[in-house]
Amino acid sequence: MPPPAVRVGLLGCGVVATGFLRLLRERERLIRESVGAPLIVTRVAVRDPAKRRGADLSGVALEADPVAVAAATDVDLLIELAGGEAVFDALRTALERGVPVVTANKHLLSLRGEELERLAAASGTTIRYEASAGGGIPVLQALEHGLRTERFQLLVAILNGTTNYILSTMERDGRDFAEALDAARKLGFAESDPTLDLTGADTAEKLSILVRRAFRVSVPHASIPTEGIIGMEQEDLRQADRFGYTVKLLGIALRHSDGLDLRVHPAFIPKRYLLASVRDEFNGVYLRGEATGSMLFYGKGAGALPTAQAVLGDAVAAAREIVGGVRYPRAAPEAEPGKRLPLDEVRTKYYLRLIVEDRPGVLAQVAGCLGGSRVSVAQMFQAEGIRGEASITMLTHDARDRDVRDAVKGIAGLPAVRKAPRAVRIFDL
């Protein structure tokens, strides 16, 4: 006989949790039919239980201690939407007693995901986190299920809606970075402190989560070479357009024979790529598998309801397993040999833009720096500027990333170079 209800403990009661509670109510019949029992929230952990909230929490026990919720005997399923590292103990408490966990906590997962997976496996339960990377896009679930036994050569993804909105706005409306960031803030696509978005750290965390599923390697996000979009200028986007490219902040995982190339940086990508059409606050994950070939998952990467729907999807899957009495035979996640290809050794094309003094000999000095680092130029344009300046735009051939950065450092040090050179990688396989 199925249990009368699957009892949910919820950590956090912010916008995503409120969206989740709303979906729980609106989809009540669908959920009950899918699970074979209703999902009922019995306990919610909130920082201040006395505070009034938008969500209807009548009949729910409010607690200040997340661990108490995770340990409560009337909690069969723990849903963690509080965020931060401090909830780790609550997640461990739940997993250790065999209570499945659903979480959207990308920061914690990218720091301690492997440990959490091991805890889940040890007690034959599960931790699901569809909402943690790619928001409402069901890509983690696809990697966990249908694509579980596929081998991937490549994952390239736009995982941060804030920066994608900024770049799209700069491109479409010709705005500069600061204006586009303002617009993103006004529309709620950027938080008051968007540092994690703009520096690429958010993308690196999500890449680390996706890579564990797609490539079966555990990579701390801090070890992923990461550059953000700060410093991107309107002129860079204009130049990209002129060369047939568009600019995106990418998370990249590329399997080479001599190691896995992982990195996060803005890149020029050809306009013909489907990822070039992933605009505004949307996310996209492109995968290339040995058997499946090219695939793209596209959708909203953030927002209360898309995220809440991803959480609900995980919750329903976990609840079905509870009711079905499932205990999967889960070994600790099989780590594959995780040899990395250092960024220094990656071969890539570059876009370079310089502002130099418009006088004879300067171009020769610039060319000398490039040649000295074994970087050869594929295309170059020079335009007269104002105040005796000239602007030089170049696309390089494939070169060692380290060599290009050395060359750029050399160029930056030339007396005739008026401001720090702009250098953006080109991702065009």
Next chain:
Amino acid sequence: MPPPAVRVGLLGCGVVATGFLRLLRERERLIRESVGAPLIVTRVAVRDPAKRRGADLSGVALEADPVAVAAATDVDLLIELAGGEAVFDALRTALERGVPVVTANKHLLSLRGEELERLAAASGTTIRYEASAGGGIPVLQALEHGLRTERFQLLVAILNGTTNYILSTMERDGRDFAEALDAARKLGFAESDPTLDLTGADTAEKLSILVRRAFRVSVPHASIPTEGIIGMEQEDLRQADRFGYTVKLLGIALRHSDGLDLRVHPAFIPKRYLLASVRDEFNGVYLRGEATGSMLFYGKGAGALPTAQAVLGDAVAAAREIVGGVRYPRAAPEAEPGKRLPLDEVRTKYYLRLIVEDRPGVLAQVAGCLGGSRVSVAQMFQAEGIRGEASITMLTHDARDRDVRDAVKGIAGLPAVRKAPRAVRIFDL
């Protein structure tokens, strides 16, 4: 203790089955770790057991009778890659004795899918069919799991690689229909008899399968108004381009307040749509959900290995459930009120192209037919042709589909109209 192996019975031994057997070998370790036991093929049903095959079938019992394989006590999981309606009995045999089924048989699923689902539910087992629609794209699984409790307003999909390749080739290379079909044949994207592809029947079958999952309604594919791409001319693609559109064969499911609008037909779609960038043999499924908003799944819709990988994904999921001792509490699929909006009542824009005698009064006659059917014109171009002919191209405003077809019939009957008018719907929400 987990069983020593999950024993697979396989129906059919064509290219997809051969690809499946190859993946089973190449991914042996991954499969074993995922399932907790190896997958071993014990029996294969083939039309002629004496025939030699490319696949290594040593140690496997070859049989001529699919039902015997489905009933064999050494078969824990049935994988059906034979196709056709005749295998229904084998599928029923397996499901009735609680053996899960994986199938790629879109034709059978679109005819008797609901019945098969009910049989599976009745014995607490499952039937999975990721490969039957959208090939290697894990969209059915996403609808079954993460998106199970989402409500969709819209599904628009490119589900047939053959026709998409033909239309892409016509558009890119300026070829005519026959040449593009030839090219598709040479590349193996079109079968020797491509009737099911070209008439849209294949798309209608796949739409019927997707709609059961996404909208929880059971719709026989034969009841879906279906038009194919036969008759599409190079000039239509040129005109589409001129108006900012591209031409795709679409499967459409659109929820209106007064019913579900289901149809398959070629359509002009705006170039800004992501679906417009789904080219060549690729498929794409666009979904719009109440909570998730816009989503796109993109990938290979056919081909031995992409299809085999989808089958393997289903097989591994089913095997995990076997080993985990799962019996989901599955009610018969909850049918939602399936009110349909007849195509006659659908409001849509149209592209029309006419070849008429170039003499005074003809345009007035054409306009009369349109006005008489309450169809109003948004844009019109007339060009002088050869031999005293003129070509008239029009885009209409939104109008009842029935009214436009009536108007076209009227126009076709005008003495001054030299050949059957071309009429293609515009899908631009």
